[in-house]
Amino acid sequence: MRPKRSRKISAPPSIQGFAPIEQRAIEEPCIWLNWDEFEALRLADYLDLAQEEAAGRMEVSRPTFGRILKSARNKVARALVESRCMGVAGGVVSLDMAWLRCFSCGHLEKHDESMVEGNECPSCGEPKLRLLAGDLTSEEVL
Numbered sequence: 001m002r003p004k005r006s007r008k009i010s011a012p013p014s015i016q017g018f019a020p021i022e023q024r025a026i027e028e029p030c031i032w033l034n035w036d037e038f039e040a041l042r043l044a045d046y047l048d049l050a051q052e053e054a055a056g057r058m059e060v061s062r063p064t065f066g067r068i069l070k071s072a073r074n075k076v077a078r079a080l081v082e083s084r085c086m087g088v089a090g091g092v093v094s095l096d097m098a099w100l101r102c103f104s105c106g107h108l109e110k111h112d113e114s115m116v117e118g119n120e121c122p123s124c125g126e127p128k129l130r131l132l133a134g135d136l137t138s139e140e141v142l
């Protein structure tokens with residue numbers, strides 16, 4: 001199988017997933033949304049960009065963007081309708097700038113000289129900041 005080309009991501013998700021309020025639903029396996037699918041939803045449905053522009057930002061063709069978006073919308077709809085938890089992780093993506101994400105509270109911070117991996121999180125104080133930069137594989141974004 002041909003390796004998937006990485007999709008450009010401007011803003012990594014600050015969360016690792018959602019769960020329904022009802023505890024019973026936690027028993028069901030989660031539906032996993034890839035980072036590129038999260039980005040497609042952010043661009044097309046949150047920022048309301050035209051698909052042509054959104055595809056350009058992710059550096060994929062318009063039809064490829066359409067497929068990513070359709071898959072993302074389908075997963076979100078399934079999670080809502082089937083009362084499933086939804087994880088946000090995985091996918092072959094490329095970040096256009098470096099970020100630090102706190103793996104304790106989900107806080108996102110742009111990476112610079114004053115803020116590096118291992119620093120205390122400015123939001124929760126835990127030393128759980130992890131660098132997210134460049135090309136990431138599915139394992140790295142989990």
Ligand SMILES: [Zn+2]
Binds near residue numbers: 105121125
């Ligand atoms: Zn934190």
